[in-house]
Amino acid sequence: MTTRLIVASLTIAASVVFAEVEISPPESATQAEGLDAWSRIFDVASHPRCANCHTGPSDRPMWSGPTYGTTRPHGMNIQAGDSRMGVEYLQCSTCHTTKDTDWDNANLMPHAAPRVAMGWALAPVEADWFGKTSDEICAQLRDPDLNGGRDMLEIAEHLNHDLILHWAWNPGGGREPAPYSLQEHVDDILIWGVAGMPCPES
Amino acid sequence: MRLTVNGTEHEVDVTSDMPLLWVLRDELNITGPKYGCGIAQCGACTVHVDGFAVRSCQLAVGDLAGGHVTTIEGLASPEGLHAVQEAWIEHQVAQCGYCQSGQIMQAASFLETNPEPTDEDIDAAMSANLCRCGTYPRIRAAVHAAAKKLQEA
The missing domain is CATH 1.10.150.120 ([2Fe-2S]-binding domain)
Structure with a gap:
């Protein structure tokens, strides 16, 4: 676990530079430290910026959180379909356009559809987190059958490479960002992983 | 900046962050796509980019990435209406x-x-x-x- 891996910033277009995330697992971590890290991971995973698009077989993204009033499915009868990108009906990218340039100013307008430098989509159906408890999400995230076959480092690298996840900490438009920072979240993933991915008792 | 709309290439002198809808209506006088809300809530500005529907108020012209734009004016073929x-x-x-x-x-x-x-x-x-x-x-x-x-x- 002494590997010190610096993942270079992902550059989709020449003009787009994203913050680097350092992937540096600790030498060791106790179960208590792992559970403490998990509690913060859950704060992120259950936050509307993340959970709203971590929905299950309904294929419907959600609108919830401080800027959305009552919790409800995404307006306009949006259904992401089996593709999870709306290909069968209305593609997410019809409104959530791909923004390759001028990243800092991509999402200034309140109520406009957020956009990043990649295709907008729901998380895979097995990553159904919306409304679930800490122990339920924890059990899902440590199960390779439910987390995309990822180990701890691959989860951390996924967080670095998926630009929709980057958006969660820089959502713009008056939306509340996910708690902590992307780097702190990645650090917590690594602490939790080194500790053996402990989950709270239900 | 060059862009292709309804099969015709145009040269426009605009900033890259101008929404495509503004370029179509104000620079190219292609007024079929309408301004409704400006925030992808209504769909009145919908055009195709490489055949896929896109809300043109949400797509910066600099992000077209060479995509060919079709508006309602270019949907029909010489043989007839779509x-x-x-x-x-x-x-x-x-x-x-x-x-x-x-x-x-x-x-x-x-x-x-x-x-x-x-x-x-x-x-x-x-x-x-x-x-x-x-x-x-x-x-x-x-x-x-x-x-x-x-x-x-």
Whole structure:
């Protein structure tokens, strides 16, 4: 676990530079430290910026959180379909356009559809987190059958490479960002992983 | 900056962050796509980029990445109207007409990926295109009719 891996910033277009995330697992971590890290991971995973698009077989993204009033499915009868990108009906990218340039100013307008430098989509159906408890999400995230076959480092690298996840900490438009920072979240993933991915008792 | 709209290449002197809708209407005088809300809530500005429906108020012209734009003015072919346009006329869908170019462009894109839609499919694809006149039953009937035309073509 002494590997010190610096993942270079992902550059989709020449003009787009994203913050680097350092992937540096600790030498060791106790179960208590792992559970403490998990509690913060859950704060992120259950936050509307993340959970709203971590929905299950309904294929419907959600609108919830401080800027959305009552919790409800995404307006306009949006259904992401089996593709999870709306290909069968209305593609997410019809409104959530791909923004390759001028990243800092991509999402200034309140109520406009957020956009990043990649295709907008729901998380895979097995990553159904919306409304679930800490122990339920924890059990899902440590199960390779439910987390995309990822180990701890691959989860951390996924967080670095998926630009929709980057958006969660820089959502713009008056939306509340996910708690902590992307780097702190990645650090917590690594602490939790080194500790053996402990989950709270239900 | 160069962009291709309805098969014609244009040179425009605009900043890269200008929404495509502004470029179409104010720079190229292509006024079929309408301004409704400016935040992807209504669909009146819908055009195609490489055949896929896009809200042109949300796409910065600098992000076109060489994509070819088609507006309602370029949907028909020299041989005749697009099947969705024909169906729109046959079903007399439009009332005030403000939303219809966006509705037609959305429907045409949708039928490319879902050629035999159910009522529920149509509702899922078209609910983000608002019609203040409430012509939704005629929109649904016209989309079904257009699907049939495209299958028989």
